[in-house]
Structure formats: C-alpha cells, structure tokens
Amino acid sequence: MKKSYKILEIERRINGDLGDYLKREYVDNRKNSNEIGNEIGVSDSTIIRWLEGYEISRRSYPEVRLPEGIKKPSKDKLYDLYVTQDKSQRKIAKEIGVNKITISRWLEGYEISRRSYPEVRLPEGIKKPSKEEFYDLYITQDKNQREIAKEIGVNQATIRNWLRQYGISKKNSLSIDERVLRLLEET
Secondary structure, three states, rough: OOHHHHHHHHHHHHHHOOOHHHHHHHOOOOOHHHHHHHHHOOOOOHHHHHHHHOOOOOOOHHHHHOOOOOOOOOOHHHHHHHHHHHOHHHHHHHHOOHHHHHHHHHHHHHOOOOHHHHHHOOOOOOOOOHHHHHHHHHHOOOOOOOHHHHHOOOHHHHHHHHHHHHOOHHHOOHHHHHHHHHHHHHO
C-alpha cells in the first residue's frame, strides 16, 4: 500500500509499520475499527480503508465485537433515532460508540429502510416530502419549482430530481389535455 503523509506520521507515533499495527490490533487483539481509529486519531472509515489496503480480511458481521459497555439498541430505539429524530447513521454511531457500518447493518437487520444517498445529502433538518405531499405542493397548490425549493430549503435541481423520481410531469411540459383535466379537477 502506498504510504501517505498521514500514514507516515502515524507510523512515527506508533514507532512501527502501520500494517503490522493493524494486524496486531484488529486480528490478534480483536479491536474494532472504531477503537483503533480512536487510539490513533483517525475515523473508523479510514481504518476500514487501510485494512483493505493492507489486505487484512475483515471480520464478518456476527464476529464483530462491540466495545465493552456498548449494547445494540432495540429496533424501536434505532427507528426513533434514525427515522423519527432523522439522525444520520454517522451521528447515531458516534452517540452509541460504534462505527457507521455497524449502524447500517443494524438498520438492515431490523429491516428499517435506509435513506438514499441524495436524501442523506439534504441539509440537516430537511426531509424529502412524500409523493403525496410533493404532488399537493406542486399540482394542487400550484406552486412553482422555485417556490417549493425556497419553502423546503433546497435548490431547484433537487426539486427537478424529485419531480422525475415521483413521475410527476413538469408543468411546462403538460399537454393541453393534461392542463384541461387539471383545470376541470380544480373546479
């Protein structure tokens, strides 16, 4: 593996080869990526990337050992954190003391739908409206893309993406027949 400045800096601190250190801590001492990352001052995702770079086989999920004192939350608790409170997997992982991948696996195991990548990238506190809510804003309330974007707190490109995802025709692309039908529905 090509050694970056960060790796060389860490090797100076641990006084040895990073690959040997990772094998010792991850394989022999059975520490998880979060524990190792905390010890040397990098994120758990960096440790995971380095494990792959040094071709150190990762443990399968059932073998993953939670840090001492950490308990897996119930399905209801995880649902509350992720769905109700709209916290990110990373934020939940930090609160619990595990890595993001563990949270992702727990969500999958509990069959809690994970947010798509575009949804994850929404600003904090902003949720994607359901198809029905979006249809109401765009068609029933007859708001334009700019107005909806401003109301929700996203940009117009996001609104265009949602129109496409929900299969809602853009107003300027509605056929004359569709416009007439819409007008008749409103009266």
